[in-house]
Amino acid sequence: DAGVIQSPRHEVTEMGQEVTLRCKPISGHNSLFWYRQTMMRGLELLIYFNNNVPIDDSGMPEDRFSAKMPNASFSTLKIQPSEPRDSAVYFCASSLTRWETQYFGPGTRLTVL
Amino acid sequence: AQRVTQPEKLLSVFKGAPVELKCNYSYSGSPELFWYVQYSRQRLQLLLRHISRESIKGFTADLNKGETSFHLKKPFAQEEDSAMYYCALTAAGNNRKLIWGLGTSLAVNP
Numbered sequence: 001d002a003g004v005i006q007s008p009r010h011e012v013t014e015m016g017q018e019v020t021l022r023c024k025p026i027s028g029h030n031s032l033f034w035y036r037q038t039m040m041r042g043l044e045l046l047i048y049f050n051n052n053v054p055i056d057d058s059g060m061p062e063d064r065f066s067a068k069m070p071n072a073s074f075s076t077l078k079i080q081p082s083e084p085r086d087s088a089v090y091f092c093a094s095s096l097t098r099w100e101t102q103y104f105g106p107g108t109r110l111t112v113l
Numbered sequence: 114a115q116r117v118t119q120p121e122k123l124l125s126v127f128k129g130a131p132v133e134l135k136c137n138y139s140y141s142g143s144p145e146l147f148w149y150v151q152y153s154r155q156r157l158q159l160l161l162r163h164i165s166r167e168s169i170k171g172f173t174a175d176l177n178k179g180e181t182s183f184h185l186k187k188p189f190a191q192e193e194d195s196a197m198y199y200c201a202l203t204a205a206g207n208n209r210k211l212i213w214g215l216g217t218s219l220a221v222n223p
Contacts, residue, residue, distance in 0.1 A: 003156070004156075037122075041215075042199075042214065042216055043213040043216070044213075045210055045211065045213075058211055091157065093157075098210075101159045101162075102211070103158075104158065104160070105156065106156055
C-alpha cells in the first residue's frame with residue numbers, strides 16, 4: 001500500500017483564488033482527518049470524517065473552508081477565496097477507526113501570495 | 114479544556130547523551146497519550162502510545178497522572194533521532210479527537 005496519498009505536494013496561488021487539496025486514504029480505513037500545520041499554531045485538526053460522514057468540523061477556521069468525502073477513497077479540502085494567512089502545510093491522515101493510530105500523508109505545502 | 118503543552122520548541126543534545134522531551138497535559142479524566150515523530154522529509158508517524166507500554170527505537174514514555182505528564186525519554190541519543198516530536202492526547206468519550214502539542218525539534222549533534 002502506498003499509504004495516504006495527497007495532491008498536489010506544493011501549491012502556490014494568488015489571494016482570492018480557489019484552492020482544492022486532495023487526499024486518498026489507505027484502503028479499508030474508515031476515518032479521515034484534515035490537519036493544518038503552521039509554526040505558530042502547530043498541528044490543528046480542521047475536520048474529520050467517519051465512514052464518509054463529517055463528525056467534527058469545529059476546527060474549520062471559517063466559511064471559506066469546506067471539505068467533502070464523496071466516497072471511501074477520496075476527500076477534498078477547498079479554500080475559496082484563499083488568503084495569505086492560509087499559507088501552511090495541510091496534512092491528511094486516515095485510520096482504521098477514529099480511535100486507532102493515524103497514518104499521515106506527505107502533506108501539501110500551500111503558499112498564498 | 115483539554116490541552117497539551119510541550120515547553121521546549123528546540124532541544125539540542127550530543128550523541129550518547131540522555132534525552133527527555135517534555136509533555137504536560139490538561140485533562141480531568143483518563144487520557145490516552147501518544148508521541149508522534151516526523152523525521153526530515155518523511156511523514157508524521159506514530160512513535161508510541163502509553164497504553165502499549167512498549168519501547169520503540171529505545172524511547173520510552175511513562176504516564177504520570179499526578180504530574181499530568183508524559184515525557185519521552187531515551188538514555189543514549191543517536192544522530193538519527195533528530196526529528197520533530199509531537200505529543201498528543203485523546204480523551205475518553207464518543208468524540209475522541211487528538212489534541213496536539215506544538216512539537217519539539219530534537220537535534221542530536223555528533
